Amino acid sequence: MNDNTTAEKFLMLAQVREIVPYSASHIWRLERLGLFPRRIRLGGNRVAWLQSEVNGWVEAKLAARNSDSQYYDAK
Numbered sequence: 001m002n003d004n005t006t007a008e009k010f011l012m013l014a015q016v017r018e019i020v021p022y023s024a025s026h027i028w029r030l031e032r033l034g035l036f037p038r039r040i041r042l043g044g045n046r047v048a049w050l051q052s053e054v055n056g057w058v059e060a061k062l063a064a065r066n067s068d069s070q071y072y073d074a075k
Contacts, residue, residue, distance in 0.1 A: 010051070
């Protein structure tokens with residue numbers, strides 16, 4: 001790996017739930033609706049999410065909140 005390459009990190013469900021305080025079933029529902037990053041099957045019964053995608057989802061939620069608050073502040 002060179003200096004310009006960023007390694008992706010896999011997050012297990014417990015790690016995702018530390019970042020996003022939703023139940024496993026709610027995360028699954030959001031995934032099915034296309035409202036949360038899709039899990040990656042690693043093999044067998046093992047799945048993970050990309051940390052960059054989960055972080056991007058959180059950042060999008062924060063951006064939406066900030067744009068909503070700007071809308072309400074303008075009133």
